[in-house]
Amino acid sequence: MAGDAIEIEGVVTKCLPGSRFLVTVETGGNKHEFNAYISGKMRKNNIRILEGDSVRVELSQYDLTQGRIVFRDKKKKSPSAEADQSEQSTS
Helix, strand or coil, rough: CCCEEEEEEEEEEECCCCCCEEEEEECCCCEEEEEEEEEEHHHHCCCCCCCCEEEEEEEEECCHHHHHEEEEEEEEEHHHHHHHHHHHHHH
C-alpha cells in the first residue's frame, strides 16, 4: 500500500470499537468520510487519538472507503475541539 497510497489530512470525528476511527476530510466544498485504523508504529508507541485530532491518513487508490492513520498532529485541532476546550477552561 505504501507505493500506491494517497496521503491526506483529516479530522477524527468519531471513535469506533476495535481501534477504528471515522475520519472526515474536506476537499473544496465536499466532505468525505471513511473508516481508518492506527498504523503499527503508532499502536506500538501507544499514540492516543481522540475525537477532534487532526491526523494524516494513507488511502489506497483502489479503495477510498478505508485508510490507515500514520500521523497525529499535536498542534492542529478542529474548530469544534478548540471550542470544547475553551468552554472547559472558562468553567
